[in-house]
Amino acid sequence: MVDDASRFGFETRAIHAGQAPDPRTGAVIVPIYQTSTYAQDGVGGTREGDYEYSRTANPTRTALEQALAALEGARHGLAYASGMAASDAVLRSVVRPGDHLVLGNDAYGGTFRLIDKVLTQWGLEYTVADLSKVDEVRAAIRPETKLIWCESPTNPLLGIADIPALAGVAHSAGARLVVDNTFATPYLQTPLSLGADIVLHSTTKYLGGHSDVVGGAVLTNEDELREQLFFIRNAAGAVPGPFDAWLTLRGIKTLAVRMERHCDNAEFVADALLAHPKVDRVYYPGLAEHPGHEVAAKQMRRFGGMVSFTHADGEQAALDVAARTELFILAESLGGIESLIEHPGRMTHASVAGSTLQVPAELLRLSVGIEDGRDLVHDLRTALG
Structure with missing residues (x-):
């Protein structure tokens, strides 16, 4: 040691x-x-x-x-x-x-x-x-x-x-x-x-x-x-x-090298989602318009590999996207080398339904993996339609 x-x-x-x-x-x-x-x-x-x-x-x-x-x-x-x-x-x-x-x-x-x-x-x-x-x-x-x-x-x-x-x-x-x-x-x-x-x-x-x-x-x-x-x-x-x-x-x-790739891909994905007409809001602290961006920039090295977004057409449209992705696997958990997509309201955060912590029904959460970022963006665009 x-x-x-x-x-x-x-x-x-x-x-x-x-x-x-x-x-x-x-x-x-x-x-x-x-x-x-x-x-x-x-x-x-x-x-x-x-x-x-x-x-x-x-x-x-x-x-x-x-x-x-x-x-x-x-x-x-x-x-x-x-x-x-x-x-x-x-x-x-x-x-x-x-x-x-x-x-x-x-x-x-x-x-x-x-x-x-x-x-x-x-x-x-x-x-x-x-x-x-x-x-x-x-x-x-x-x-x-x-x-x-x-x-x-x-x-x-x-x-x-x-x-x-x-x-x-x-x-x-x-x-x-x-x-x-x-x-x-x-x-x-x-x-x-x-x-x-x-x-x-x-x-x-x-x-x-x-x-x-x-x-x-x-x-x-x-x-x-x-x-x-x-x-x-x-x-x-x-x-x-x-x-x-x-x-x-x-x-x-390998945490350091993986996190750099997670962050690279998450930034790429967040920017692509921000420009998509079917996406209502993107939640990612690396975006300048994020309300916590300045604080995050002070206390974090980079902004992480997690991205969430809401579908402009509501809950069913969000569920349809989660069912259509090819590379983003529909699964709970996060932080692995592979990309995951989930619907928090019905999956990881079902326990907060009806409470002050209830999450938007049209919300999807992405754990952005370390695959080729271009492939991940194409996957999401195809699923969004």
Whole structure:
């Protein structure tokens, strides 16, 4: 493992942080430690690395956690079995019954479901606010507020929040700011450096990058919070297996080059959609007319690989487009090398129907892959008619 990973560039850290050659064999790729338990030198005496049982710790998972921490500029990284498991761990570590959080009005449907359908039964209260409006967020704060839950860019409307401003609001109220950085990835944005207290990822998406693994991660600089997160993960057992950790490590190595291509293609697609007569509105923070464009330009390296748009002829026309694409595969999830299209209202965000988070019925969300951008644009134009 490279010493003092912070002195190296992102691409170098992605390949080397936490991933030294195996000391026994010299293997240059971290092995898959496919084991559930470890021999001990004596009762209560573990060998190097303090490994005793793989629910608690596993060397492949440790390598992934060190790599993720290096990429996000964090002291601590913890890997989970899914992004939702990571979200649940953060909530159970930070809030208690009777506490309150502020949730963005364009949150991921799974996050809303966890908070609204599960944790409210536990006594958690929440208020929905437009996180792009700092005054609205400030007005939503209560004495019992412990957390502001932020996505930037948001899912699926690609909204942008001013992370340093939200951090200021949270900290002045004695609360924490958590940023779901799944869409941006640490290549495009590092929220801890902008004032956030906790960073969350669905590593299923861009970090894994190949649509072949499910996982999640939490990053923080707080020692005590790390211990709380670790305890809850060990107690509840929501850990990724060693092969899942290995696949995510493999994906991380090429994150930088993939994100550049994702961004190139997304910009190309967004411009093409903007010029199409059947498209009513394009949601992409790289567009100058996007309301969060200036903020995104300040806190992101580029603008990401996600594009959403509304069809001018309504919901059925949008559904027809999703059924007609050839290269854009109709599927949930995002961030893989292949391009995907989905209808959030009936798919990923069906859980927010009837709530203040309900998304437009005519909305389509694109995860723009790394294929030839000209082919992707032609596919969309053909499907639009």
